[in-house]
Amino acid sequence: MAELIHTFADHGDDVNSCAFSDTFLATCSLDKAIRVYTLNDFKEVPFSPLRGHTYGVHCCCFSSKSPILASCSTDGKTILWSMDNGQILATFRQPTDSPVRVCRFSPSSLYLASGAADGTVVLWNVPLLKMHRSSSVKDGSLVACTFCPRGNIVVTGSSCGDLTAWDENMRCLQEKKAHDLGVACCDFSSQTVTNAEGDAEYFQMASCGQDNEIRLWVLSWFSLGFEMICKGTLSGHSAPVLACAFSNDGQLLVSGYVTACAFASAHPLLATGSMDKTVCVWKLGNNKNDLTGNVEHWSEDDVRTWLSEEGLSEVEHLFKVNNIDGKELLNLTKDVLLQDLKIESLGIRNKILRKIEELKNTLNSAVSDAPGEFLCPITCEVMKDPVIASDGYSYERTAIESWISAKRTSPMTNLPLENLLLTPNRTLKMALMRWLETPMLFHEKRLKQ
Structure with missing residues (x-):
């Protein structure tokens, strides 16, 4: 990290x-x-x-x-x-x-x-x-x-x-x-x-x-x-x-x-x-084995960092000019790469799409292998910033903040929340980071099964 x-x-x-x-x-x-x-x-x-x-x-x-x-x-x-x-x-x-x-x-x-x-x-x-x-x-x-x-x-x-x-x-x-x-x-x-x-x-x-x-x-x-x-x-x-x-x-x-x-x-x-x-x-910063955040939430800088780590530095400027963030990265197609980003090399276009597919597969594997306590009850995704609400449960910060902005009930019990204070779950975050730092161990376990 x-x-x-x-x-x-x-x-x-x-x-x-x-x-x-x-x-x-x-x-x-x-x-x-x-x-x-x-x-x-x-x-x-x-x-x-x-x-x-x-x-x-x-x-x-x-x-x-x-x-x-x-x-x-x-x-x-x-x-x-x-x-x-x-x-x-x-x-x-x-x-x-x-x-x-x-x-x-x-x-x-x-x-x-x-x-x-x-x-x-x-x-x-x-x-x-x-x-x-x-x-x-x-x-x-x-x-x-x-x-x-x-x-x-x-x-x-x-x-x-x-x-x-x-x-x-x-x-x-x-x-x-x-x-x-x-x-x-x-x-x-x-x-x-x-x-x-x-x-x-x-x-x-x-x-x-x-x-x-x-x-x-x-x-x-x-x-x-x-x-x-x-x-x-x-x-x-x-x-x-x-x-x-x-x-x-x-x-x-x-x-x-x-x-x-x-x-x-x-x-x-x-x-x-x-x-x-x-x-x-x-x-x-991010590297290809760092799955601490959902790719959809990646910033434009995160995308360019990922390109550099995957050996695609030559197209970083094209992604920057076109303001490609994580959500847009996952939706790229051959036509978009050619017509909108003006990447003429077929080999580079295929490499980008292959790396995106590998990224999707790695993230999907991580989520399926993740212990239940690492998944946010609201989004069902691996948490990046877990916080404890007054109901005693841990949630992804942005998800629970969005939830309580609309209602004051617990997502888990449907009972009124005692208060809206969110406390960082440092213990869970440390365990989550240790798990994310060694993703290959979990992939190997999954293959053996």
Whole structure:
């Protein structure tokens, strides 16, 4: 599922953080430097490394709205850098001059949060380049920070193990004990749920810590209040979990004994940083044995990736020009390939159709061999993103969301649902991924029968 495609070894000390924009990968280190690389060829940009901090750099993050990178350091400063030329745009100094351990842009990039070793957290107004609000936690250093998808909630994590939720005016909404030996990282999923009445919104968040565990949280914003509840604990790690991150679509959660991890939003890439001074870039994506999704749901990029893996790179541009997605791929005929896509070679046309037929057969075999718990009760297809509804059954997320948008009853019992909250079934998804990673074992079993 992940292939190591590049390793950077340019830093002279521990790598503390890494971040993606649509075009760049930024990394920072205890060596006081921030390095910036292009994603098209993984070469360092001419204005890199960025040197403006006088002590180790702990965190870096990109604005989603403009070519700006933020970084923070033990020197008590948070710096905004231009990604056009590497120049410093602004320097925010923590009011107490305490070492700044973490910084994070809000989704709209209106605000930048910075958390310090003395427990202070500051919300900076980025367009005005001035402080918006500040506050502090009761105990511990702030080492983690994340904004919810709406940007109206920011959660900080401390070295004493607490998670604290704040509103945009830095009023404390709730504080929870999360990890006994200290929080290391936290991240919101992009997936949100609003109940039928429209008076409650649910956000999903993960946290990890020195206690070797990952905790999954549901944060509920009601018209009359706010609530943060731990919905589960993942205990598969045998060492402190120092970093965790959700993919841009909320479908994957990565965690590990690495100092940093980040998903790219515009590319199927994952970056990890480590105390060995290196940054690794991993390629994520479909391959011909990856049946995690229905072909009908493939995007145009998924189709072109499949063409490349099947040795049909020479026709990728024709599929791109004609906007061929998964559904159209399955309906291609010789006439369509010749007349609409203008593929004149009979050999290539036959190869494409043969590969499509092989794809259909492989997917059909996978579904027929799949254990019953891997099939969505609504679609009867192998699930890609299983979630648990309040009736206790697991469904494909898109299928149950469509179902509950029309009715509030259980598809399995026909009884009213207690609530519309959907909880990711991580255990089932992990089992599903293990099964999908070894499809040939199931095909061989089927042939023997």
